[in-house]
Amino acid sequence: MQEALLKNRLRVLRAEREWSQGELSQKLGVSRQAINAIETEKHDPSLELAFRMAKLFKLPIEKIFTPETE
Amino acid sequence: MSVLQNVNSPRPMSLKLATRFMAGGVAGAALGFAVMKSATSLHVSPKSMTWADFLAVWIGITYLGIGLATYAISFNRKELARNLEGMEARLPATPSEVRTSRLQxxxxxxxxxxxxxxxxxxxxxxxxxxxxxxxxxxxxxxxxLQTSANVMLWRGADEFLRRLLLLTCAVTFGIGQALLFLRAAAEHLGLVAPVSAWEILTLMMTLYIATGTWLSIRNRPGSSDCLNS
Incomplete structure (x- = not known):
């Protein structure tokens, strides 16, 4: 699968809240594999999922995701 | 060690994982033996089988083996969670994950x-x-029945799993149509013998399994998870 074009802080944010991948996947309504793929930057989430993450972590999207080039 | 150090630490190859591979190999061999024994009892002679038939038997055994293993694992929610999330999964599989696994x-x-x-x-x-x-x-x-089950799986899948499935299909089609085109052109020019639909199907399914395996390995849940360790 194509590597993700975005860097993200999902793993760190999840660790700060002491959530497992399984717990985060339940909160976001996606599979555990999806969380793992996003954290390991193998998959860029859709805009809709990125907004759900931003809402969950109470952060702007750009505090979670940054373009690879930056 | 801090939380963030733990997050980035590599996970060693587990002995348990190696044992699983071994057990899977033994179970696969036993299933293959049972299937071939059944074939013999039905007087299906290996001499009358084409290479495509052998390939079909291999594909059939592979699907049966993985399907039965998946079904068995679905009864152990902790084990299923480890399959989905990695060896350090903390939460057992949810009822929804169990249902999806059984449907698969x-x-x-x-x-x-x-x-x-x-x-x-x-x-x-x-x-x-x-x-x-x-x-x-x-x-x-x-x-x-299988198509209905596949549609149910598709409808229940999230964006990542759908993308994985679409990518598997796209790679299979891309490589498959290229090979088929070259073969068809050569066949039309009378350079090679015609192939049957059965032969094309078995090759396509083999390609599909190979692509699916490659993508699954690339996307396996292998990253360490500090919160679960």
């Missing part, structure tokens, strides 16, 4: 049976009047 096992087992049936029908069964038609009817019914 149904599609795999049905696919395995559908690949094996045409080969098995070549033996003593084919001598019974109308048996070939009955077997084909059975395959058509299984196909309809």
């Amino acid at each position: 096992s149904v599609t795999l087992v049905l696919a395995g049976i559908m690949m094996l049936l045409p080969v098995f029908a070549m033996g003593s069964l084919s001598a019974i009047p109308n048996m070939r038609e009955l077997i084909f009817l059975g395959i058509a019914i299984l196909f309809a």
Whole structure:
């Protein structure tokens, strides 16, 4: 699968809240594999999922995701 | 060690994982032996089988084996969670994950049976009047059931799993159509012997399994998870 074009802080944010991948996947309504793929930057989430993450972590999207080039 | 240090620490290859591979190999060999024993009892002679038939039997056994293993694992929610999330998964699989896993096992087992049936029908069964038609009817019914299960899986999948499936199909089609085009051109020019639809199908399914395996390995849940360790 194509590597993700975005860097993200999902793993760190999840660790700060002491959530497992399984717990985060339940909160976001996606599979555990999806969380793992996003954290390991193998998959860029859709805009809709990125907004759900931003809402969950109470952060702007750009505090979670940054373009690879930056 | 801090939380963030733990997050980035690599996970060593587990002995448990190696044991699982070994157990899977032994179970696969046993299943293969059982299937070939059944074929022999139905007087399906290996001498009468083409390379495509052997390939179909291998594909059928592979699907059956993975399907039965998936079904068995779905009864152990902690083990299923480890399969989905990695060896350090903390939460057991949810009822929804168990349902999805069992549905996947149904599609795999049905696919395995559908690949094996045409080969098995070549033996003593084919001598019974109308048996070939009955077997084909059975395959058509299984196909309809399997398609329904696949649609249910698709509808329940999230964006990542859908993307993975679409990518598997796209890679299979891309490579498959290229090879088929070259073969068809050579065949049309009379340079090679014609291939049957059965031969094309078995090659395509082999390509599909290879692509799916490659993508699954690339996307396996292998990253360490500090919160679960």
